[in-house]
Amino acid sequence: MRTINNRAIQIDLLKSRLSKHFWFGSISSIFLLSCFVSKADSYPQFQEFSEKNSGRSVNCAMCHTSGDGPTGEGPGQIGSLKAEEIARLNSARAALEPGSQVESPILNDFGNLIIKSLGKRKVLALRDEPAQLSIALGNRSDLDKDGICDGQEYLDGTDPLNAEHGDPLKLFRINLSKYKLHICLALLAVASISFGIVRLLKAIEILAAVRRS
């Protein structure tokens, strides 16, 4: 009974945020929301797996806009959404099959990519086998373009949206290959400067000796 009451309160809250023009078209969405909103759609199974697999601390910010998860009144959380954002949230929640263009305001680019490429139904099914999420995502997508695919970043517990964050050893290998020209140039510069300094020091020494004599 208490859960039903809570659900009703949350629906009322959402209703009050909907704009006048949007209200009539949203009845079906509100119905859908009533199925999901009781506990916002955060699936801690994925976070727990990533944390366990990588040994690193992971939080909701891997897939969600807010690091504290989708529930709450803060930025990127359900309680703070505007009417237009709720519409986007609803459309993301209705994207049961892969291929839909979703832009959920409570999800970040990685979260939206998961829904786009797998669909909500598959995500729900993967909760029991969170390790399979990486395989399902494949290795094509690399949102931050750091050379480590998003699925692998999920396994490593690193930020898939930050090119400056990844498994240090993997980043080292990738960047070493990516920047080999820069590194060769740096080596050349260091060698040239060292060569120049030797000559300079020797010249100073000779000059000093000449002056002494």
Added chain:
Amino acid sequence: MTVSDRSKQSRKIDFFGFLVERFPLDKMNIKHMLEHKEVPVHKMSWGYYTGGLTMFFFMIQVVTGLFLLFYYQPTVSDANLSVEYITKYVSAGALIRNMHAWSASGMILSAVVHLITAFAMKSFEKPRELTWILGVVLLVITFTFGFTGYLLPWNQIAVNATKVGLQSVEDVGQYLPGLLHDVPRILRETFQGEASVGQSTLGRFYALHVVLLPLALVLLLAGHLLQVQLHGMSEGVDMKAAKTERFFPVFLFKDLTLWGVFFFILFTLSICIPFESFLPYPLLAPYDALGATPAGIKPEWYFFFVYYPLELLPFWVIILLSGMVGAILVLTPWIFAGTSRKVLGFIASLVSVYLIVMTVFGEQIYHLLKH
């Protein structure tokens, strides 16, 4: 003249003599400090390069720090954004920032290695007491650089770790007697500047990090280097070295070549491994005063040698040990004046093992003993 007057006069003469011996005016010339300076060659000669390496990393710190100054905003609203801007949008910004972070670690590591090798080589022997004491103060300043710089990105780990650090400073007060009791609290209030770590703290840490500490370090470093050049390199080993090499240009060239090698290593590391990739990403999120404190808040790796014992042992034990270590470090030239290099080498090895074990395995040891 009374006995007490005579004693006072003799103390004055002693002090004057002490200064004259440490700052011999007749040796303050290019000929003595550069042209005629010889460096002993023996199995511990590598120790002579650690000081120069520390200075090299400091120079990298200054140059990269100046570049970062162009874009960094020391306000709680913009600090994290400006760091993100530097990393993402400024040309070579990520590289400069990584070089700054990597070289900070390099500077602290080489300073510690320099201190340990100088101890093992008995480089604090008369008349090099001042060189040693200045070196110890420089090391403290270097650690303070690390502590103040840690806050500047204004992310979760930065602010929370600073809060813990400042709280620890205040906690020391309860173990101090009399007038000293309030000193740590006053220190904390002075550096924090307001009720909690906020804008005043950031401003003060920024001022310390970019103005006061560099100035202090440059002045003390000048004194340290002057002493090194005036008194030359210490023998380093018990037997007088059979071979020596000229400081200018032979040793200087080797030193500069080593700097070149380390610059290349630093460049490669900075371009290939972002320093922050070692930390869990929730700790790198902008600081949120209203949000939950993320798990895993800890200081930089160079404080692990004191951080993990602090987590395991009673606070008073750590204060006592820290006080003792501090006093021993300052008084080393007198405490170990008669100690052989063999014994000093053994002590230095023990200290090195402790530092390496606590830095590398400190977390595992902590979990093992706690659970």
